[in-house]
Amino acid sequence: MISVTILGAGNVASHLYKVFSKTEQVFVKQWYNRSIGSISTHKNEVEIIDDLLKIKEADVYILAVSDDAVKTLSASLPLENKLVVHTSGSVSLYDIDKKHRRGVFYPIQTFSKTAEIDFSNVPICIEALKSNDYQLLKKLAISIGSPTKKINSDQRRVLHLAAVFVNNFTNQLYRIGHEITESEGAEFDVLKPLIMETAKKVQDFSPYMAQTGPAKRNDKKTIRKHLKSLESEHHKDIYKLLTESIQRTHGRKKL
Template sequence: MISVVILGAGNVATHLFKAFTKSDEVQVKTWYNRDIDKLKSYKNDVYITNNLALLKEADIYILAVSDDAISKLSSALPFENKFLVHTSGSVSVHTLDKKNRRGVLYPIQTLSKDAEIDFSNVPLCLETLEKTDLKTLKNLAEAIDSPYYKISTEQRLTLHLVAIFINNFTNQLYRIGHEIADAKHIDFNILKPLILETANKVQNMSPYLAQTGPAIRNDEKTIKKHLKLLENENYKEIYRLLTHSIQQTHGRKKL
């Protein structure tokens, strides 16, 4: 049995708690948050507190808090030589206070609090300063059926950057598309099979080979029609930038 303490009450903390409670091999000893009201709905499921002095003993203490809060909270912990990890994609393991053993448990997945998540589809990036602690994190990942990878701080930061492109930026393009469709009274559901097919294609082929559309075909007439149709100047600039990027990638004539 692996015992854990969770610190934080955001999306990552909430999904980790749910995954841990589904496992017979993990026990959540304490769930801490500065604002305890955010945890009250779980008070019958786990011991909750907003007092760091009341944290119970555990094998792993998980700081699932904002990047800016990691250093201060790790310094405020009232113990030493425990195994402490954060869940950030962009913060160095060395940001954690060195009075404790340090590591990182970074989930590569979009986590919204109200969306159900199967952790077998959540790769975990693991980093520790001590080999024995890496084994502990591997055991924790296996206990919730997550695939895991040993990743350095530099690799993790790069993964975080890539995730911004393929997740956050892509979702913003979905939002823009939704707005444009909605303005013309077009049901966005019509486009959802296209979204799924695009995601499915890159499971079996490279994004380079999966590229389609007027930019790769150098279809200038269609491109000009699209630009004329766009009324928002920011969206026109995004269209031009991405079209230019595709044409550069595939050796097509520039827009």
């Protein structure tokens, strides 16, 4: 059994605690957060602490905290030569204090506390300086049913950057679509099958091959109608920017 201590109480920490606590191969030894109130509802399930001096021996210490907190928190841990990993896509492995055995346990997924997560659909990107530590982190990921990928810091950095485009920016476009439908009393829910089909399509085709729409077709009449219909100048700017990007990709002449 792998003993784990979780540090942090955000979305990633909460989901990791939830899946680890259901896994026979993993024992969550402690859960630390500097504000103990945010994890107090779990006090009858796991030992919760808000004092690093109370931290106990474990196989893996997972820093599921904000990017800015990784360096300071790892330096504050009263431990040496223990496997300490962070869950960030953009923080360097070397931001973890050198007194530890350093690693990364990066789940590529969007996490919200209220949303259920199936970890069999959550790839875990693993990085470690020592082979034994890599194998332990791989075993930890496999225990929760996650596929694993061995990557280096540069690969993780670009994956995180790409994730911002395909997840965060895409979700903002959903929000704009929601605002546009609401403006005329149309139902955003009608678009949900389209959203699902678009996501499904890139499982089988490259994004380049999957592209459709007026910009790809260079349908200038429709594009002008869309721009005229948009009341928000901000939305117009986004529409123009993305239209131009598609036209550049597919060799179409701009408006």
